Amino acid sequence: MKPFANPAVKEAFQAFPPDMRRKLLALRERVFRTAAATPGVGELEETxxxxxxxxxxxxxxxxxxRLGWKKARPGEYALYFNCRTTLVSSFRxxxxxxxxxxxxxxxxxxxDEELPQEALASCIxxxxxxRLQRKAARARG
Structure with missing residues (x-):
């Protein structure tokens, strides 16, 4: 597991229920691995x-x-994206x-569900x- 550079983030993970923490830590690892494998992305800041x-x-x-779990919906966890982008509509x-x-x-x-790792990596x-993709699209006209 990648060490936490930001103690506040580590504390946020510690606050999750243990079963959700394991799932969210696995998503965290997937985000870091995907970033490392994606040209042009570079280093991530975890905050x-x-x-x-x-x-x-x-x-x-x-x-x-963002990674999240809500007390109001304790039986699920999520990957959150900026709602002002077209990302989730593209994923859908x-x-x-x-x-x-x-x-x-x-x-x-x-x-309890098995995540579709290839599709998940694609979304991440x-x-x-x-922003790289949007710049490339604008350059193409």
Whole structure:
């Protein structure tokens, strides 16, 4: 497991229920591995946004990804994306049967389900390279 550089993020993970913490730590590892394997993304900054672990590209290549669990919905956890992007609508078009979606902001998971790792990595890649892709599209005209 990648060590925590930010003690506040480590504390946020410690506050999750143990079963959800394991799932969210696995998502955290997936985010870091995907960032390392995605050209143009570079290093991630791990911070807190709205009290939740958040991942921001230092290069400015992408959109923030957050990991979350809510007391109001204790039987699920999620990957959150900026709701002002087209990311979740793109995920929904590409993977309509692979994920549960929350509006235009999240992929929602149940703790007992097997995550579709390839589709998940694709969604994370799209988020981490969102601004790069938009710049490339504008350059093409």
């Amino acid at each position: 807190l946004k709205w009290g939740e672990p958040a991942y921001v590209t230092r290069s400015g290549s992408g959109s923030t990804i 078009a590409l993977y309509p049967r692979d994920f549960r979606f929350e509006g235009n902001r999240a992929l929602v998971f149940m703790p 890649t799209m988020a981490l390279s969102y």
